Amino acid sequence: MGLVGLNGAQMLHQLLLDQGVEVMFGFPGGTVLPIFDALYETPIHFVLSRHEQGAIHMADGYARSTGRVGVVLATSGPGATNLVTGLATANMDSVPLVAITGQVRSSLMGNDAFQEADTRGITRPVTKHNSLVADVADLGRVIREAFYIARTGRPGPVLVDITVDAAAAVVGAPPDLEMDLPGYDPAIRINPAEISAAADAINAARRPVLMAGGGVIQARASKALGRLIVKADIPVTTTLMGLGSIDEQDRLALGMLGMHGTATANYAVQECDCLISIGARFDDRVTGRLETFAPHAKIVHVDIDPTSIGKNVSVDVGVLGDAKDVVNRLLPKIRKTTRRAWPKKIRDWRARHPLTYKRSGSIKPQEVIARLGELTDHDAIVATGVGQHQMWAAQYYRWRRPRQIVTSGGLGTMGFGVPAAIGAAIGNPRRTVIDIDGDGSFAMTMVEVLTAVRYDVPVKFIVLNNGYLGMVRQWQELFFDRRYSSVTTASPSFAGVAEAFGARGITVDSRRHLDGALRDALAHKGPVVVDVHVEAEENVYPMVAAGKGLHEMQLGKLA
Amino acid sequence: MKHVISALVQNQPGVLSHISGMFSARGFNIDSLVVGRTEDPSLSRMTIAVLGDDRVLEQAVKQLAKLVCVVDVTDYKDVPCVNRDLMMVRVAAPESTRGRVLELVNLFRGRAVDISHDSIIVELAGPESKIEAFIEMTRPYGIIELARTGILSMPRGLHRPKTHESSAAAKSKAKRARRSPAKRRIKKTARRR
């Protein structure tokens, strides 16, 4: 590959093409001018967002929904700082991204130059790794390392900061492209003793529950997992990030667990005698009060990240490895089992405490989501904002396959939904992509609807407009004596905004029109915003209050 | 409880802030941190004394090993080690007390490395307990200025910690062996529990 004679920016594009990059999201500025100049003649599809946060969430939605590495490009200083929320979002949920930022001329660095920020320093805690390229000779190696680190092991965002002089410099000698990562090797040799111990624990269990997390999706392990649970007859609950690792229509599926998990999943976890966690990290939203979490269970924890094992809960058997490899190694050691008492108990819970809500004359947010599920055969890609609507989406859509839900779990980033859905739709042009959003979250990034219009990305933005920062309002109602403090949204007509942006806009304020509007939106060829006026003070249930155990969940006032 | 961790890290800009940032973000309490070159110019050795129980130590070691710039981590828990701390201390030493101060310096096998009319600089190396004892003993004479390196630690020859090499380490070792003849031990203990 002839890199000699190219400048750094041109070489960068060549390197990105070598990595299989087809799409890039970003926003220009002074220090990335050479890179944008080189963009002028590459086949990479560049998506110009309205805000760097939008660009990085797009790259994130693209990555989560396709399994490929998302790439984002921003300028130095404010461009780079605008990426920070997106990096943290991706880092918490282990999403493979490569973020490329411009940096001021290397001779000016450290002198508070115009649009200078200590990008590496600022992003260090929110990336898997970051590097500075101040010499074009390092560029090839660093870019290859960045992609390798981003997509291997426990994936994550990697930032490469490139000085403008390195981007403009001409490559003189053939650059050294060999990676130099003596401290990084994602290949884990699975310890057979750990596999045996895990198999023994599973074989000895009478009331096992398997908890599938985002790692199952990342490792593409859900098929293997399906074989394991059928063989050993193990019911499966998923974390928010693990939704879709099992088809929720399956008899073994318990639904999501945790703070807003199903009663069945939470009771099952509290009563199980063996909890097999795969690719989940025992987040506090999942465990509730740690001291009372899964009190009777032997805990088997499979994870690719050694720091996750034993961090929040003490485990009986830790298995370090890739979820798929571990499950495949476990399979032959697992006894074929058919259970009676345990499935019956689960069926009873399910019958007694189904996920439900009280119907009324107004539009219930849950029913909008359930209806969307039915209308899309539970097969659309669904991005969300953060709040009540996100939890209802998790509960009511009924997930069928991996990479369907695109949601900010670990960081809980409001505003994620709009751009993430756009990125997902760009990565999946043949699928229906919906953004189930809240009025508060939507307003944070709705400017990116302009991006959807510009590139004709047919996302269905469904805003569950309750007039509130609903999740915060719910907490104020339940724990602060209904003192509603700064939680109304005072939104404009989102349909009007959509129309002004050049998208289609639909407002729904009565139940009668809901179905028609949703069908309309789903049939529409371009981007469309549906502003659904839902019941204002609906609460998310079940709910495990902060500091309570999973078994202490409130089931709410049900029909 | 104090634990000593030794980390071999890539000698690159930003590595120190990477490591210290991780420690502070995760709330680990560092008692001392010593960085210096090793026999290999591409690697530095960090010796980190952390305060905390076993669980804290385990997380600290794992989190360190997870950093891309960290090549190898060893914790010296339950390993007999030679621990050394180097101190320079300026002690007030007018003629009236100089003799007694110098006597202490000799008793502790330190060295007076600078002398002026009213003070001397003492250089003293040794295990922490010895350093602390010297400080206690000289305090009454007036300590004007004090600087310490923090702990450096090396396992005794017969007690080198048993470590598990990750395949990364093995590979990079092979790679490095190709690059430079210097022989070295590289392991990433924390990869295995």
Ligand SMILES: Cc1ncc(C[n+]2csc(CCOP(=O)(O)OP(=O)(O)O)c2C)c(N)n1
């Ligand atoms: C960027 C950001 N700021 C603040 C929060 C805290 N927060 C969590 S949910 C929520 C309200 C979300 O309101 P809305 O998007 O309307 O969703 P709803 O709960 O009403 O469905 C807030 C403010 C957050 N998660 N993210």
Ligand SMILES: [Mg+2]
């Ligand atoms: Mg709302």
